[in-house]
Ligand SMILES: *[C@@H]1O[C@H](CO)[C@@H](O)[C@H](O)[C@H]1NC(C)=O
Ligand SMILES: *[C@@H]1O[C@H](CO)[C@@H](O)[C@H](O)[C@H]1NC(C)=O
Ligand SMILES: *[C@@H]1O[C@H](CO)[C@@H](O)[C@H](O)[C@H]1NC(C)=O
Ligand SMILES: *[C@@H]1O[C@H](CO)[C@@H](O)[C@H](O)[C@H]1NC(C)=O
Ligand SMILES: *[C@@H]1O[C@H](CO)[C@@H](O)[C@H](O)[C@H]1NC(C)=O
């Protein structure tokens with residue numbers, strides 16, 4: 153499809169502007185985004201006509217559908233999706249709801265249609281491969297998640313339009329793309345996988361378009377507020393953008409407000425050669441006294457190994473939880489080692505698990521791929537319930553390096569928070585699978601790809617503890633799995649320290665340690681205001697095994713310190729960018745995961761903006 157294929161070079165360029173366009177709040181960045189999208193579109197469309205004339209005529213000649221489809225990557229598909237719904241004559245800004253609803257409905261329709269193909273179902277039925285049947289079962293679960301996301305997105309559009317909740321809609325639709333892709337990956341290579349892949353490709357295109365269409369709709373709504381109903385032309389779009397641009401530069405209100413929120417926080421007292429102290433402080437949560445949960449936690453039930461609570465294990469407490477509770481349900485996990493697989497299911501929203509400290513209240517397990525458990529089922533703690541929160545807990549998988557992938561934690565929950573936790577494992581410790589996640593003052597350890605997945609996750613004031621990998625293997629901190637340029641996902645390490653565990657420190661001359669490698673094509677990892685110790689390889693990033701996929705990935709760094717933070721040798725890696733402050737701000741808690749709306753209210757300390 154010609155409308156869907158763009159040159160690699162063009163893509164690289166667009167990647168940068170797309171990033172800004174996607175991660176920004178619904179004001180400044182969107183507005184600039186809409187200009188980039190529409191202006192570019194009209195320039196190419198009308199290049200051979202008299203420019204002045206066509207500019208003047210734009211509001212009458214532009215077709216509404218084209219306006220909404222301008223920023224999408226699959227335009228022909230987009231036009232097909234919107235053609236029947238939108239009216240040419242009507243003002244586009246009156247049709248942002250309709251466009252979003254049509255785009256999201258198309259996602260739902262495509263998902264349902266594809267998977268019901270009789271040829272596919274017959275092939276699966278006839279297959280003797282148990283892997284195929286397991287894959288089908290797991291895939292169906294993910295498609296249920298997709299359906300739920302489509303439903304909540306449509307409900308939101310109906311109730312609130314696209315202006316306010318654009319970031320929610322985009323987060324959910326990004327997850328739909330994640331799940332579609334995982335679904336394909338689950339099947340063993342063969343005809344069935346090929347057919348699923350074909351179905352899911354089409355669904356991905358439509359989902360990708362939906363994210364872009366919502367972006368455009370939100371931008372139009374925002375513009376409307378500024379322009380007070382003036383009709384839309386390239387000129388007033390540009391003027392509005394310029395005005396807003398000026399505003400951010402000359403008006404530091406935004407910054408001041410952010411700084412006020414967390415004035416008590418200074419640069420952590422992390423100094424070289426005091427790693428032990430640092431780790432202890434982060435684990436106990438009593439370092440400098442400011443990293444305590446605010447507001448206190450009152451348990452609804454208590455789990456205690458010694459029988460002094462309501463339950464002797466965590467699963468017992470979850471099983472007994474009232475189905476229709478409203479508000480937060482707080483489970484206190486008293487000191488002890490809990491050897492059980494804990495599942496916070498889809499239906500369990502707003503749960504808080506809190507312990508006596510990451511070294512005292514520990515959930516442990518050792519499920520692993522080498523023993524025949526499917527990767528995502530190996531997690532010691534699996535979180536699928538939205539707004540989950542864990543405080544002062546240890547979460548570990550003790551399978552060891554020889555057992556391949558063995559997750560300590562898997563998180564597929566929107567607005568999940570981990571505070572003062574310790575997450576320990578080796579290969580693939582933390583699967584940050586999808587949606588928006590915030591990790592604060594946590595220690596996360598592992599060897600290779602040990603923070604992976606396709607979530608939009610921020611790790612703030614955390615310690616990333618890199619352990620020695622198997623001989624001959626590299627150590628890699630993150631493997632982000634973004635599959636589509638429109639997805640609003642990525643990993644952000646903010647004011648975080650990347651340190652080597654003792655054994656690695658001793659052998660670091662023979663082991664190469666990288667900050668990231670691209671699990672999927674459009675992988676994103678950003679490191680802001682962090683400390684990168686000297687054991688990290690100067691190039692910082694490596695391609696995925698057997699692939700040359702750094703070029704489509706986005707790896708950015710801003711204001712890092714430490715012996716491993718020199719970016720000179722990084723420059724030769726495709727996909728690497730030194731960010732300026734303005735770009736870096738797009739990856740803050742406030743802008744990247746819309747954190748102001750959901751983190752402070754939980755009492756978790758948070759820095760919404762940059763520290764510097
Ligand atoms: C602009 O509009 C005028 C009158 O409305 C028309 O005569 C002219 O052909 C239009 N020009 C273009 C480039 O569409
Ligand atoms: C797919 O098949 C299921 C079960 O047969 C059915 O409930 C569902 O409505 C079908 N979906 C579509 C979009 O046809
Ligand atoms: C599956 O097994 C049945 C009976 O064991 C056999 O007749 C059939 O050919 C097998 N199908 C495939 C695709 O191997
Ligand atoms: C929960 O639902 C059950 C039955 O559906 C009802 O009897 C009970 O009162 C409800 N509890 C609360 C707290 O709403
Ligand atoms: C949990 O505890 C809070 C207060 O601590 C209370 O308001 C809420 O009703 C409790 N929920 C349940 C389901 O018991």
Ligand SMILES: *[C@@H]1O[C@H](CO)[C@@H](O)[C@H](O)[C@H]1NC(C)=O
Nearest residue numbers: 477478479480500501502539
């Ligand atoms: C969870 O909390 C959110 C926000 O406080 C609320 O809108 C939602 O209804 C809650 N869900 C449950 C199941 O309590």
Ligand SMILES: *[C@@H]1O[C@H](CO)[C@@H](O)[C@H](O)[C@H]1NC(C)=O
Nearest residue numbers: 463464465467468491492493
């Ligand atoms: C949890 O405790 C219950 C009894 O309260 C017991 O039946 C169950 O087997 C325990 N589960 C685990 C995983 O230890």
Ligand SMILES: *[C@@H]1O[C@H](CO)[C@@H](O)[C@H](O)[C@H]1NC(C)=O
Nearest residue numbers: 467493494495528529530534
């Ligand atoms: C938790 O989920 C895993 C993986 O799906 C499953 O094997 C296990 O039985 C579940 N545990 C409980 C207590 O439900």
Ligand SMILES: *[C@@H]1O[C@H](CO)[C@@H](O)[C@H](O)[C@H]1NC(C)=O
Nearest residue numbers: 690714715717718719720721
């Ligand atoms: C970074 O590395 C380059 C090349 O090794 C070196 O020339 C430069 O001085 C270093 N910069 C800093 C700030 O250490």
